[in-house]
Amino acid sequence: MNENPPQPDANQRMKSYLGKIATGPRMSKDLTRAEAEDALAMVLNGEVSTERAAVFLIAARMKLETVEENTGYWQALDKTTVKQEVKLEKLVQVAEAFDGFERTPVFTFYTIPLLAEMGLPAYGHSALPLPPKFGITFEDLLINHYGVSTHQTFEQRKTLIEQFGFGYLGIEQSHPKLDALKSLRKEIVKRPMLATMEKMLMPLIAKTNFLATNYFHPGYEEAMLAVAGLGRWEITVVGNGMEGSILYGVHKTAKLFIHLKKVGVQEKKLDCGRELDAATAQQVQEAFQALKKLPASRDTMAELGEQALKGKGGPAAPLIAWQAATLGYLFGRFPDVQTGFDAAHTHLSSGTVHEKLMSYLDGCK
Structure with missing residues (x-):
């Protein structure tokens, strides 16, 4: 007697899951965490047709995912992420919206080497522009502006991050199975749950993350x-930054949710007007208002970002300093944001951050 009957094949299981989540706003039912993980794993592994994968991704988003479902989706992504340890004591992972920016120039690409100079090694995790915005991302700047090879391996990118204390990693290196869905994502247009959970992947692991x-x-x-509680980050900051960025507390007061591994979740409001002295806060706000008048193009971001890193000021400099200061404060490097801002300003004024960024880019080519 067979005590372990064969499990339904992938198509049968996906048909069952679609029967639960794709029956309209009143009749749809939630998946269990295990079912959600299984469904997305089948999509990632190419076990179901492209058409069925697309229907699943659209239906999951239209139903609105539960926390249990999203946790299952993350588990499927996490188990298929390329992961390696890095020879660094600390590492800040920055993950902004993978579909990029198109409204106002954002300079986090240039904040990352500044963080390293301030004692917080950091890297940006992103993808080449994805729908619906197809805006500017770390990878977009790296490849389409600076001409970095598209054939770099995970190992090469990781080694550069260890060498310089900062860098960038794309899902082409960190998650080839997720990267393989980019054509499908273009066809379904709207953001699937992948857009939320891909920011929560952890390809590089330092001693403290x-x-x-x-x-x-x-x-x-x-x-x-919920996913932060399952990951290996010591501190996770999730905030409503401008247009999907980690520029917290400039365009409006930011509401931050901070997951501390040994404590749980805390909430904090962050506003440059309250965290900085009046003159510095005015400088940040004036810079932001000036940038709102400029196009969010690669050339604009690169020109103004490099100007700031060279120590030549410009409207990007106060925002880069603010970003570095807030992360330095939130991750325990500085006792308050003002101290972090002053330190960031000093490092920017020296011009050495630009030299290190150029050396990093040379190492990528």
């Missing part, structure tokens, strides 16, 4: 915080 990321629509932070 931090994550800075964002949420846009209220409610999505709940699933991200």
Whole structure:
């Protein structure tokens, strides 16, 4: 007698899951965490047709995912992520919206080497532009502006991060199975749950790890915080930064959710007007207002970002300093944001951060 009957094949299981989540707003049912993990694993592993994969991704988002479902989706992504340890005591992972920026120039690409100079090694995790915005990302700047090879391996990118204390990693290196879905994601147009959970992957592991990321629509932070509790980050910051960035507390007061591994979740409001002295806060706000008048193009971001890193000021410099200061404060490097801002300003004024960024880029080519 067979005590372990064969399990339904992938197509049968996916048909069952679609029967639960794709029956309209009143009749749809939630998946269990295990079912959600299994469903997305089949999509990632190419076990179901492209058409069925697309229907699943659309239906899951239209139903609105539960925290349990999103946790299952993350587990499927996490188990298929390329992971390696890095020879660093601390590492800040920065994960902004993978579909990029198109409204106002964002300079986090240039904040990352500054963080390293301030004693917080950091890297940006992203992808080449994805739908619906197809905006500017770390990988977009790296490859399409600076001409870095698209054939770099995970090992090469990791080695550069260990060497310089900062760098960038794309899902082409960290998650080839997720990267393989980019054509499908273009066809389904709207953001699937992947857009939330891909920010919560952890390809590089140092002795102590931090994550800075964002949420846009209220409610999505709940699933991200649940996942943070399963990950290996000592501190995870999830905040409503400008246009999906980690520029917290400039365009409006930011609401941050901070997951501390040994404590749990704390909430904090962050506003440059309250964290900085009046003159510095005015400098940050004036810079932000000036940037709102400029195009969010690669050339604009690179020109103004490099100007700031060379110590020549410009409207990007106060925002880069603010970003570095807030992360330095939130991750325990500085006792307050003002101290961090002053330190960031000093490092920017020296011009050495630009030299190190150029050396890193040379190492990538």
